[in-house]
Amino acid sequence: MDRRIRAITADAAIQITAVETTGMVERARNIHKTLPLATAALGRTLTITSIMGSQLKVDDGSVTVQVRGDGPLGTIVCVSDSEGYARGYLQNPAVDLPLRADGKLNVGAGVGYGQLMVIKDIGLKEPVSGMVNLVNGEIAEDVTRYFAESEQIPSACALGVLVNTDQSVRQAGGYLVQLMPGARDTDIDQLERNIQKAGAMTTMLDHGMTLEEIVGAVLEGFTVQFLDEAEIGYRCNCSESKVTRALISLGQQELCDMADEEKPAEITCQFCDKVYSFSPEELRKLAVNAKKK
The missing domain is CATH 3.90.1280.10 (HSP33 redox switch-like)
Structure with missing residues (x-):
């Protein structure tokens, strides 16, 4: 079962949403017959779209994330409802590229450079949208730039998809940490050290860590209050x-x-x-x- 949890520090200076999306990304892989590179790119985008959807304050709202890069994967489009149930596709699911020097999938080269657009339907006459240039096409850093430039919220985003040798999804998930007004410089320094020490999201999941333990690692040294948890997944609302x-x-x-x-x-x-x-x-x-x- 894919899950989402949300937590906040006791002084309300830092909030975090963490998700496990292995089932969601595997479902997308099966639907679109993606090769590992496309699975990782689409999976990361699905994961952050689900997180952003769950942050909406309206029950019937939706978030659309479009990654329009000039790389061989083409455009990626993902949509989430306010419960965090997401769906998505990308233009070229069969793209394959050599691994990076560190042995990881080269998502940045697959996506390329271009724009990331976020469209929020929150019940107003017109949807609210924002767009930023891609930092490197790795998705997480691009999302961090979006929140900093479009929503003026200092954030840290971690997204990951680990693929088995048979191309199935072994682990997928991510978290989004955001600083609220009142966050101190010492808090930021501590958070940066924690994120560095915690390591990659998929590594933590693959080591058997629960979402609660992952949040505890990212917010080590802070008093944490867990707010809620929910089931999420891949869901299309076509009819x-x-x-x-x-x-x-x-x-x-x-x-x-x-x-x-x-x-x-x-x-x-x-x-x-x-x-x-x-x-x-x-x-x-x-x-x-x-x-x-």
């Missing part, structure tokens, strides 16, 4: 009614042209690869509805 509305939005002429081909129109969801099929007769009925609109 036939949504696909139908999208088809109607194409307009009467486009639907008539599709129907005149006298073969079913198949629409595939980008997030879960579910295929929705519409017969020529169904397309003609939708064309009538489109004309009424």
Whole structure:
């Protein structure tokens, strides 16, 4: 079971959200048939999107994270609801690159340079969005820059995906630590030492550490109050009614042209690869509805 926990220091100066997303990332790998490099890039993005979604203050809100790099992986798009259930895809799931000198997957080279955009739907007339240039395409550092520049919140982000030799996901997870107003320089120094000492997120998970223990390591020396925990996972909210509305939005002429081909129109969801099929007769009925609109 994938989990999320949230905690805060007793003086409310530091807050942290930590997640284990192994199941979520493995589900994405199976849907999109990703090779290890793409699994890591998509998995990291799914993980932080889930964390950011769970931070929303509205029940029916959503967060979309788009990583638009010039590397061979292409654009990555992930969406999370306010419970932390996320879904995502990337343009080129079969990209493979040589490992870095340290033996790790070269996500930075796969993503390349470009922009990271965050779009939050929090029930306002228009979604709230922010965009920053990518630091190195490794995702965690790029997210840190986003929070610093777009939301003016000093943050530290750790994201990781560990892949087995059979390409399945062995461990995946991450945490986001954020400094609140009132954080002292001594707190920041202590936090930086703790993060350095704790090491990589996937290493901690692979050593059997629980999320509570990971939070304890990152916030060592602070009095920690655990706020809540929740189950998270990969979840797509596509439906036939949504696909139908999208088809109607194409307009009467486009639907008539599709129907005149006298073969079913198949629409595939980008997030879960579910295929929705519409017969020529169904397309003609939708064309009538489109004309009424």
